[in-house]
Amino acid sequence: MRYSQLLLPTLKENPAEAEVVSHRLLLRAGFIRKLTSGVYSYLPLGLAAIRKVEQIVREEMNRAGAQELLLPVVQPADLWKESGRWEKYGPELLRFKDRHNRESCLGPTHEEVITDLVRMNVHSYRSLPLNLYQIQTKFRDEIRPRFGLMRGREFIMKDGYSFDIDEDGANVTYRKMYDAYHRIFSRCGLSFRAVEADTGTIGGSFSHEFMVLAETGEDTLAICKSDDDKCGYAANLEKAAGAAPQPAEPEVEMLPLEKVETPGKRKVVAVTAFLDISPKQLVKTMVYLADGKPLAVLVRGDHEVQEVKLKNMLGAVDVELADDKQIFDATGVPSGYLGPVGIRIPVVADREIAVMRNFVVGGGEKNYHLLNANLGRDFEVEQIGDLREVTAGDHCPRCSGELEFTKGIEVGHIFKLGTAYSEALNATCLDGKGREKHFVMGCYGIGVSRTVAAAIEQNHDKDGIIFPMPITPFKVVVLNLSPDDKEITSAAEQVYNGLREQGIEVLLDDRDERPGIKFKDVDLIGIPYRVTVGKGFAKDGTVEVRERRHGRTETMPLAEAAAFLLERIDREMATLNG
């Protein structure tokens, strides 16, 4: 490709709308342009990078035995009503009516459509396992789209769905996908980690997220840092559990409940300072609205409620923290003094509370707290479970190691769905004994456009993008520094053509621009290798080959450049494909 013919509108300055680095660089490097909030046009280079990721995904999915197909974007409401998600999915599902007033939606995910397709066409266990995937534009009307391609409303996703006759088969398929995902992100040249995750709106029993490690990640990961990674426990903070709390030994005796005046002390820090105790000796009473109904949640003073865990325990669609007025309306107690003793709304407790003795709680009236409260003696709760967020210093649930935290970008998510969808849509086939069975399903997503953004988050410097070799739009750029000079131009063309003949994707910068502009532009767009044909060639017939990532530069005769690059590129690709 010749730069002079390419739509590649680079920007010198950072667009005001872009905050995170991948967003800034994607805009500056002329890869994307925004149409409206969360909706982007992919320009030729942006699309080229996406196509690279798609191709790797395709190869690895096919290698793992999956088949590619393409499902409709527009989907009838009836199917979603059948699965129950027309009501459950919420406003993220973009709904509309067609000219006949039929309700429809834009597909945010395709469990319904694929399950319908399979139930209509697969009737025997002999056809299983079946693993189908597509690479397609998805639309989710996100509450808050942001960070360019990181969280768009319209984005490109690979979504795959598997169908097995039984749980064992589904586990084998899940494992295959787990391995395929490792290969995919390795081949993309990314540093990533698979973590245990919450299943979210997709539902199902078990899942892993694939996280690209980057500071700008929206997710927090808890990783066990036991020696040499032996344990390997890693989980999304939404899911991460600490080691189970141990009761004190010997058993601490319960002291008499005592009411104390704590005037104006509402926050944990204020109460504990006033009473001269540690936050670990206090239990806070948080009020949530679970699907609109008030509920008190007890956690230790130094802990925070993990809302996803709470939601899962309650089986609620939505939980949100109540405000002061809602707390007072529901309990008759002003916020800050609410406690579980004598409370008039249901209470659930974090499991830590069960092993605590003689703790401080709100007094149930303004300006009072209670000392020496104890679960079972002074109050009861409806449910006890793991409801808190793990914190630094918590120990791994599997081994004794400490947990540490890091930020990640979710680029892939795999789920064991079980029979949730096949039952809802009554999708069955016959097993070897002629019995009707619901398909045991799995689903497997990769954010293709997000993967490109994540790669940039992880690979850039002050001058621009530094593409990993497998997903770069061009592997080499040839700079013709003197388009007016016949000899230099013909030399640049020679390298360019030589590389093209070898099947290397190469960009020839043949623009009539000053050298500085060319250097800046090609640094910005992040092509791994640059060949400069300029005054060096005029002097002694040499060209300069420079590596984008480390800036290492070598000068060599023109004739050697193509072979040199070919060898380097092959070596790098081989390492990643390893």
Added chain:
RNA sequence: CGGGGCGUAGCGCAGCCUGGUUAGCGCGCCUGCCUUGGGAGCAGGAGGUCGGAGGUUCGAAUCCUCUCGCCCCGACCA
């Protein structure tokens, strides 16, 4: 939806508080000269419903009301 901020040329911004003739600056773009190994220089030029509607006023980018859009923090998620 709650909280914060912003809409003036393709991009980045000033002007607005305190209303006053042809609305500015830098970059980019076009023409010419010149220059050619890290975003040069000179000269000339094109490009604007000041997000939109309504109002106040002799007069509105500027003041008021409404509205639309965008960005950031939270709930959502590939």
